[in-house]
Each structure stands twice: as structure tokens, then as C-alpha cells.
């Protein structure tokens with residue numbers, strides 16, 4: 001079964017596709033309808049790399065935390081059909097507008113469902129997907145909305161992980177066997193302690209029958225606000241004995257069992 005459009009006889013020609021586990025991305029791709037405006041969106045290069053390696057043109061991609069639609073916009077460019085789920089209708093509305101304004105050269109279908117990705121009813125009528133991308137809130141680091149069900153409102157780590165587990169369970173029901181699920185997440189620092197959200201969520205996915213294929217470490221670009229505070233962060237780090245976050249994870253899993 002072929003899971004991408006790479007012709008291995010010409011493998012030297014695919015320079016655009018990354019194969020190393022350290023991704024230093026110098027700047028975000030802000031071309032077309034991509035915008036850095038949403039605090040908490042990922043750089044388009046992440047879904048792009050995932051789709052190029054783990055889908056074929058015309059296949060279906062599900063992004064269960066769609067945000068401002070980065071995956072959906074990128075999917076249009078690459079000729080992949082895509083469905084996004086987003087709990088915050090204001091953001092979903094904006095995302096839909098951006099997606100509509102992005103050219104659609106391959107005439108693919110792009111849909112955005114406003115709903116809770118941890119609720120079964122949200123997935124009603126959806127078919128099968130060949131790639132699932134999950135970029136959840138990093139627990140409560142950024143509060144995305146006041147909505148009940150928004151994972152950034154979870155009051156405990158356990159509640160966050162339970163909600164996340166539900167999203168993985170429901171999303172993966174729609175993922176074909178032997179296809180990829182991609183998790184993009186960072187850790188959290190709270191009350192003097194590093195909370196390894198990346199590893200906790202990785203474990204949730206593995207316990208649901210997925211095989212871990214890769215952990216990629218991606219750099220965090222400093223936004224302008226943070227740059228101004230660099231000295232303060234450095235002082236705090238030196239004083240309190242920790243390291244300042246400069247990385248996030250992009251983890252790749254394969255669905256082994258048909259749960």
C-alpha cells in the first residue's frame with residue numbers, strides 16, 4: 001500500500017521533504033491565506049511535511065483541533081481533501097473565510113465542523129481519513145475560549161488527558177489502518193516544575209494501539225513579545241534552575257489495530 005506520492009526510484013529529487021528528527025524552521029510560511037494572527041497556531045510547514053510524506057493527492061486529512069485552519073489551507077495547496085473540527089465558532093468562522101479565499105487548484109473538498117472533538121456526535125456522517133493531525137491546546141497555557149469541552153479549560157492534568165484521550169479515540173475510528181496520526185504539542189512549566197505534556201499525551205496515543213514511529217523536536221520561533229522579555233526569562237531561568245522552552249514535539253504514530 002502506497003501512503004504518499006514519492007517515487008522511490010527518484011528519491012534524490014525530493015529535497016523539500018525532511019527526514020531528520022530536528023526541525024529548525026527559520027520563519028513561518030505566511031504566503032497566501034496563512035496568517036500568524038492566531039496566537040497558538042502552528043507553522044504551515046508542519047502539516048505540509050506530514051501530508052507530503054503520509055498522504056497521496058486526493059486523500060482525506062482530519063485536523064481535530066483546526067484553529068485558524070492552517071492544515072486546511074495547506075491541504076488545498078497540496079490537493080488533499082480536509083476536514084477540521086474547531087470548538088470556538090468565532091475562530092472557525094474566520095478560518096472558513098481564509099480557507100475560501102485560498103486558491104483551490106486541485107478542486108478538493110475542505111470542510112470545517114464547529115463542535116467538540118471529544119463528542120461522538122461531532123463526527124456524524126464523516127467517512128474515512130488517511131491522516132489525522134492533532135494540535136491540541138497545551139493544556140491551559142493559552143486559554144482559547146470559555147466553552148465547556150475546550151481542553152484549555154481543563155482544571156486538572158487528568159481532566160485534560162481524559163479529554164484528549166476521547167479525541168484520539170473518536171478521531172482514530174475514522175483513520176484507516178496502517179495510516180499515520182501526527183501529534184504536535186509542547187510541554188508546560190508550572191510552580192517550579194516541568195510538566196511533560198508531550199510525553200503524557202504520547203503515552204495516551206500508544207495505549208490506544210498506535211505504534212510510535214518518530215519524535216521530532218521542532219524549534220520555537222521567538223515572537224516579538226517574547227524577544228523583548230528575553231533578559232527577564234534568562235534571569236529567572238538562572239535563578240530558579242530550569243531551561244527556557246525552545247522546542248516543541250511533532251510525533252508520528254501508525255494505527256496498528258482497528259479499534
Ligand SMILES: C[S@@+](CC[C@H](N)C(=O)[O-])C[C@H]1O[C@@H](n2cnc3c(N)ncnc32)[C@H](O)[C@@H]1O
Pocket residue numbers: 038040041042043064065066067068069070071085086087088091115116117118135136137138144145149150151152
Ligand atoms: C493549539 S490550537 C490549534 C491551532 C491550529 N493548528 C492552527 O494552526 O490554527 C488548539 C485549538 O483547539 C481548539 N479546541 C480546544 N478544545 C477543543 C475541543 N474539545 N474540540 C475542538 N477544538 C478544540 C481551540 O479552540 C484551539 O483553536
